[in-house]
Every structure is written in structure tokens, then in C-alpha cells.
Amino acid sequence: MLKTPTSKKQKKSEILYIRNSYFLQVKSMNFSLEHSKKP
Numbered sequence: 001m002l003k004t005p006t007s008k009k010q011k012k013s014e015i016l017y018i019r020n021s022y023f024l025q026v027k028s029m030n031f032s033l034e035h036s037k038k039p
Helices: 006-038
Strands: none
Touching: none
């Protein structure tokens, strides 16, 4: 497999996407936790 700049860029965007989705997951988890704490 050849390493092309596009594949490198794709890899970077993949990592960014994974990080973003993880961040959103944690954020929504915290959000639901805060709401469940409220009476």
C-alpha cells in the first residue's frame, strides 16, 4: 500500500472524527447525568 498525502489526510480526519464523536458521547453522558441528579 502506497502512502499518499491524501491517505495521510484521511487518517487525520478519521482520528478527528473519532475524537469528536467520543467527546460528544462524553458530553451527552454528562448532560444526562446532570439531569438525572435534578429532582
